[in-house]
Amino acid sequence: MHLRAESSSTRAQNPNDSMSSQSSKLHFVFIPLMCPGHLIPMVDMGRLLAQHGVTVTIVTTPLNASRIKTIIDRDIASGIQLQLLQLRFPCIEAGLPEGCENIDALPSRPCQRILWLLLGCYRSHLSSSWKRHNPNQAVFYQIDITPGYLIYEKVSDDLEPFVVPGLPDRIELTRGQLPNDLNPVSVVLKVKEEDMRIADMASYGLVVNSSEELKPRFGYWSLATL
Structure with a gap:
């Protein structure tokens, strides 16, 4: 999970400046690993945060987006600040069958090696992008x-x-x-x-997926x- 907090000390002083007020809000950007064990709890976490008035963006690929789009669209229709950002995943170029954008869609275990390498490339690209904004980053343990x-x-x-x-x-x-x-x-x-x-x-910091009821x-x- 990744988050960015901008100071509201100067921008929030002008109530007529709606854009300034909007940018002063917390903005959480979730980038879940491409497997159900990460996608489901991170989406749930993002939805809960959005219901408390912060802006939330979930970044994933088209196949994974299709799995959560219905519930995300329903939340958006209710008026909360939640959005879905889709990034193309180059399956075929990497030697994977088309549509292999989640670990549960891989035809065999050896294909995980290719997927991990691709994810590493994605992470490097995203890291260089968000460093310009210097966000606070939190790691999620599922x-x-x-x-x-x-x-x-x-x-x-x-x-x-x-x-x-x-x-x-x-x-x-x-x-x-x-x-x-x-x-x-x-x-x-x-x-x-x-x-x-x-x-x-x-x-x-670390965000840990756990439950007192289970253990x-x-x-x-x-x-x-x-």
């Missing part, structure tokens, strides 16, 4: 903050057990038991992970331990 917890990197191999600290129960794991997203083996995934860490360190005893363990 499965709580667990991916940022790197205790497993301290073990010597995939079979050495380690205890996950800070939990109300004793839980012991090995690195080999972790999913690929937490224990990447490919160079592409390792590069992606490093890019994420750099973005985390440079960000204004009441474990909801805040990672934040406290980190």
Whole structure:
């Protein structure tokens, strides 16, 4: 998630200047990763913020936009400041079948490598654009903050057990038991992970998708331990 806040100390003094008043409002720009686990909660978050009077822009590709357009159009019709910005995604040029704009549309796992590379190019382009405006940037974690917890990197191999600290129960794991997203083996995934860490360190903060109802005893363990 990305946001920009402009100072209203000088611009809001003139009530007749509608354009100045408009620009002084908070403007949140959401750029979700192209997979359902990111798109759905980020769209929900954007809609909630827009209902509280801030301006919200959701940036995505045409295929992903078609999945959320109905609900976005309904919100826009209600008068809230919400807009959908669509960017063309060069599937065919990159060697992907037409319409592969979401991870759930890929025909096979190896195609993820191409998608990650494309997303990296998009991110570089967007980064150079928004740096001109110097916005505050927040990173979104769709499965709580667990991916940022790197205790497993301290073990010597995939079979050495380690205890996950800070939990109300004793839980012991090995690195080999972790999913690929937490224990990447490919160079592409390792590069992606490093890019994420750099973005985390440079960000204004983290937004975590979690729920006390789903995990009441474990909801805040990672934040406290980190």
